[in-house]
Structures are given as structure tokens and as C-alpha cells.
């Protein structure tokens with residue numbers, strides 16, 4: 001599947017002068033709740049009112065959604081406020097009901113994106129639709145799986161596509177509910193610059209007080225929109241209470257966000273940018289040259305090890321290097337996380353080089 005400018009058509013048709021906002025409760029709970037939220041969101045930047053109708057929960061026994069009745073509440077909210085409607089679908093039955101109730105935007109959840117069978121079932125059920133269909137990233141950090149899901153939809157002649165970045169599951173505890181791994185979304189954007197990319201800071205953070213910060217990062221990375229869970233009484237929400245914000249907080253968040261332009265044609269800016277980018281190009285070339293030299297030295301160590309039948313991996317030496325480089329990096333304003341990533345990659349390449357050398361039989 002190639003990038004095509006038409007992928008953006010549905011978004012451009014909204015003619016927004018701000019990022020697209022999809023907002024609404026994690027779950028539709030009651031008709032009154034949905035309508036109240038919709039009326040409060042009417043005064044915000046929100047274009048699509050979202051509500052979960054069928055909720056895939058981690059463990060059984062929790063609230064699993066109100067079911068099809070909730071679609072009627074969304075329809076009523078649309079009629080009363082003019083907001084377009086959005087919900088998650090996870091199988092053919094959901095799709096059929098959502099289409100029957102004329103829901104404007106459907107998204108495939110992270111737990112469904114991991115299953116090609118489910119995605120195919122949804123794609124077949126949606127074949128040829130002009131509804132907007134968004135695909136959340138799979139729970140595991142697998143770009144190919146994410147793209148594969150889009151390809152299934154595209155092949156089913158669904159052209160109003162987009163993706164939602166909601167972060168990735170990790171076993172390790174971190175400050176996020178789902179690790180953003182921004183690089184994966186950036187890689188996606190590089191491959192498909194015209195597929196609308198929406199950030200879901202609610203699921204990335206799991207905490208309402210981090211939503212502004214993550215939303216700002218997304219906008220700084222040229223995301224096209226935000227999906228933010230919004231509830232009139234977040235603390236008493238039936239699901240995901242900690243990450244929902246009130247409609248007035250949502251309005252405040254959209255006011256506080258700094259919206260930066262993608263480009264600036266002003267001559268002074270362009271000249272300075274060109275100069276700095278030329279410097280970056282020189283530095284990048286020097287980096288490659290240095291890395292090449294380092295690998296050549298590692299090759300020589302490989303030869304030496306081979307001649308004495310010594311193991312390639314030397315953990316003590318490696319740990320010393322890591323410790324020293326973290327300190328060194330600190331002095332140059334480089335984070336420990338960055339140094340670890342870079343040096344782990346360098347070490348792996350060095351090991352691969354030496355492995356080749358010691359395993360060549362001569």
C-alpha cells in the first residue's frame with residue numbers, strides 16, 4: 001500500500017483550523033450521561049463524539065458496555081448537538097449495528113488490531129463503506145501488524161482511513177499506562193505522511209494530569225488530531241476513571257496546547273534552517289565514519305579472540321563501557337535512556353561483526 005494524498009480527504013473536508021478532536025466518555029453509561037457530555041462538548045473543538053459501547057476489558061467481571069442501546073443515545077446526541085459520532089467495533093456484529101445506526105466513524109481497538117482474523121472480518125463487514133475507519137496501534141510494538149490492518153481495510157475498498165496511536169503494552173512499570181514509543185508512530189508517519197495520525201493521550205498516560213504534556217508532544221510531532229476521553233463525572237466513571245477529563249478540562253487543554261505550523265516559508269528562517277541542516281549533515285557523516293572505524297577495531301579484536309579461542313561477549317568490559325558512557329553522556333546533555341539505546345545497538349553490531357569473524361573456518 002502506497003501513500004496517497006487522498007487519504008487525508010475526509011479530514012481536510014472538515015476544514016478545521018485546529019487539530020481534529022474526538023472526545024467523549026470511555027463508555028456510554030446512560031442516555032443522560034451521553035447527552036450531557038455531548039451538550040458540553042458542543043462548545044469545544046470536538047468534531048466527533050466518541051463512546052465505547054462494547055468494552056474489551058482486561059479481566060472478566062467488569063462493566064463490559066451497554067451494547068446496542070448506546071448507539072441510539074449517540075444518534076440522539078448527534079441530532080441534538082450536530083456532533084458526529086464514533087465508536088469502537090470488534091467484530092462483524094458490532095459493524096452491522098454501527099452501520100445500521102449510521103455511526104460516522106468506527107475504530108478498531110488495539111486488542112483487535114493484533115488479530116488479522118478479526119481485522120479481516122471487520123474489513124469484510126465494512127467493504128466499500130464511506131464511513132471513516134481508524135485503526136489503533138496493536139498492543140505490541142509491531143509496525144508491520146499496524147500497517148497490515150490498514151492494508152486489509154484498503155483492500156476492502158475503504159478509503160477514509162486513519163490511525164490512532166494509543167501506546168504499547170509493557171511488562172515493566174513506567175510512568176505511562178501504555179508506553180508511547182514515539183519512534184514507531186514517527187516511522188508510520190514517514191511511510192504514510194497523508195494518513196491522518198491521531199494521538200490518544202488518555203490511553204498512553206492512564207492519568208488525566210499527564211494528558212496535556214503528551215498531547216503537546218503529539219502536536220510537536222505533527223499529529224493531525226487527538227482522541228481524549230471526556231466524562232461529566234470522571235471519578236465516578238464506570239471504566240477508566242483515572243484518565244478521563246471533564247468537558248471544561250478538555251476545553252482548557254485545547255486552549256493550552258501550542259499549535260505549531262508544519263512549515264514557514266519566511267526567507268530568514270529558511271536560510272538559517274538550511275545552514276543548521278548542512279551542519280547536521282556534516283556531523284551525521286562524521287558519526288558514520290566514526291562508527292565504521294569502531295567496527296573495524298572490533299573486527300581486529302575479533303581476530304585476536306579467534307586466534308586465542310576467547311568468547312566474543314565480554315560482559316565486564318561491556319558494563320564498564322556503559323557506565324563510563326552514561327557519565328560522559330550526562331556531561332553532554334544526553335539522557336541515560338538515549339545512551340543505553342545507542343550503545344546497546346553499537347554493542348550488538350560489534351558482536352555481530354566479531355561473531356562473523358570467529359565463525360569463519362580458516
Ligand SMILES: C=C(O[C@@H]1C=C(C(=O)O)C=C[C@H]1O)C(=O)O
Pocket residue numbers: 298301312313314315317318321346347350351354
Ligand atoms: C570489542 C569487544 O567485544 C565485545 C564488544 C564490545 C564493544 O563493542 O565495545 C565490548 C565487549 C565485548 O562484549 C571487546 O571484548 O573489547
